[in-house]
Amino acid sequence: MNLSPDETIMFEVWGLPINATIFYTWIVMALLVVASMLITRNLRPDVPPNRWRTTLEVIVQGIQSQINEVARGSSRYLLYYAGTLFLFVATSNLLLVVPGFEPPTSSLSTTTGLAISVLIAVPLFGISSRGIGGYLKTYVQPSFIMLPFNIISEFSRGISLAIRLYGNIMSGAVIAAILLSVAPFFFPVVMDVLGLLTGMIQAYIFAILATVYISSATAPSPKPQKDIP
Known part of the structure; x- marks a missing residue:
């Protein structure tokens, strides 16, 4: 039993092996594009x-209302980004019920790529909202001593996003495979239902956390209060 779709080679193109992660990622992307066009x-x-x-x-x-609750005055670009993350992760997880389908979100390479995209999106949204100087100033708030800690916090967010999504989806797929070998009739149905529920929750959490990180980078800095004599 392969623990990750990275280990499953589907076919080769000009001598280059195409694993299940790449193959099913393109299937999810094609389904979303074709469905939106239709x-x-x-x-x-x-x-x-x-x-x-x-x-x-x-x-x-529904996605817009959730974003508005997290990020007040959010732009439509945040809807495009967070909505795309949610639809991709949710579709990947929902297709787990299809026999033979290996969700690309059960691969650490996919979840790492999604987390890296969030790490890149946070400063881009922050710079577009505050400007370069205003965004870089957030790394030294409330004092210059916090600079290394703020940088570490920025990268730890991406690591936690990747590991959280990968761990939950991969563990669900492994448990379903084990139960399928033990009791091939009853347990797979239950696990598929639980897998759908877990997949939707993880898609929601991933998109919401990305929205929270971006909204914190785009929120205006608090104005210093003047002392009242």
Whole structure:
């Protein structure tokens, strides 16, 4: 039993091995792109919404409401970024019920890549909101002594994001595989249900934590209070 989809080689392209992580990542990406194109192809005011468009609008509005609760006055770019993270992680985890599908989120390389994207997005959003000087100033607040600790905290966020997502998804897949070999009829159904629930929760937590980190980088610095005589 392979513990990670990185160990499963699907095929080779010009002598380069394509493992299950890359293969299923592209499948998830293709599904999301094709689904969005099909749902929004008639996205016009004169065309009445169908059930798929209504479902998509409910999902987008739900993500937007959650972002607004975390980051007041958030921009639409934060919705695009956090929403994409949520949809990718959620779709990867939901497809776990498909026989033979290995979720790319059960690979440490995928979760590390997602965490790195958050580490890059945080300063980009912070600089766009505060400017370079205003964002760099946050590393020396409340005093210059905090500079190394703030830098360590920035990287520890990415590490915790990657390990949390990888550990939960990988452990669920391993437990399901073990129970499948012990009792191939009853336990897989229960584990699939629990896997779906856990996958959606992890997608939500990952997107929310990314939103929290970005909102903390884009929040305006508190103004110093003047002493009242």
